[in-house]
């Protein structure tokens with residue numbers, strides 16, 4: 001019935017503009033709806049986290065570390081995971097979380113890209129605490145891509161960012177079903193906005209968004225899934241130092257924070273844990289990134305124009 005519209009170049013485009021027009025027409029109402037939901041959530045009580053157990057991967061620094069502190073302040077017991085590095089801060093994070101109010105903190109060194117190690121740390125958490133309420137899949141790496149680099153060097157990006165979330169989720173689901181628990185997955189604005197030089201990072205995060213959006217339908221309403229699509233947050237990951245030491249591709253000439261607007265890690269992680277405890281199914285911080293997502297889909301030319309201007313200034317000559 002509708003084929004005639006889509007087979008004709010003119011009417012095909014017309015349908016798009018009619019949809020766009022209707023969206024613009026409806027947007028004041030959608031905007032008010034969004035505002036009402038935001039105001040309502042300010043007055044909503046969050047989940048009581050005392051007596052609850054939270055497992056967080058990649059908790060030795062940055063977002064994972066501060067998510068652990070936010071849960072600790074709410075009285076949750078924690079299992080925190082990071083890969084074993086000679087100078088790992090995981091034990092210090094555990095001490096600080098106890099000082100902030102966590103009754104019990106288990107720290108385990110494991111590589112999230114290894115399926116057996118993921119099974120091991122989920123089992124250890126259950127053995128130690130007897131339950132699991134929230135799983136936070138946060139561990140990730142972000143090397144910048146260059147086609148001049150040997151392509152297989154980027155395989156760990158998929159291994160850690162994608163499989164490193166999927167494996168713990170797979171082993172945690174039976175336990176989360178029992179507690180009507182929550183899964184938080186740290187995807188990224190990169191998975192939607194696709195900034196240059198971050199090809200594999202973006203692909204791993206887009207895969208996460210897709211995977212967890214589908215999984216939601218299988219496990220809800222028993223398990224709530226919160227997908228985080230964060231913009232730039234001030235952690236190691238967005239520094240020039242990280243890009244030249246941990247990255248395998250293009251080193252940055254400047255910290256991203258000195259060129260683009262970024263958010264501090266504490267307000268960001270507070271907003272995340274507040275939102276998760278109130279049952280949010282997606283969280284974007286800083287919030288203005290939501291507008292960028294709209295621009296990307298509605299006005300792709302504007303989106304590429306912006307990237308062409310901003311990004312050449314940031315990478316060193318390859």
Ligand SMILES: NC(=O)c1ccc[n+]([C@@H]2O[C@H](COP(=O)([O-])OP(=O)(O)OC[C@H]3O[C@@H](n4cnc5c(N)ncnc54)[C@H](OP(=O)(O)O)[C@@H]3O)[C@@H](O)[C@H]2O)c1
Nearest residue numbers: 058059060061062063083111112139140188232233235237
């Ligand atoms: N910062 C941002 O602007 C931003 C924006 C959007 C999304 N994110 C996402 O947020 C997450 C946390 O990043 P961050 O910014 O907090 O960076 P970060 O400070 O570098 O934290 C990364 C964490 O992941 C851990 N990790 C890395 N590889 C691992 C592995 N194989 N097994 C277990 N743990 C591993 C690291 O442990 P070690 O220190 O022991 O290696 C560290 O605790 C990542 O998934 C990132 O993609 C960050």
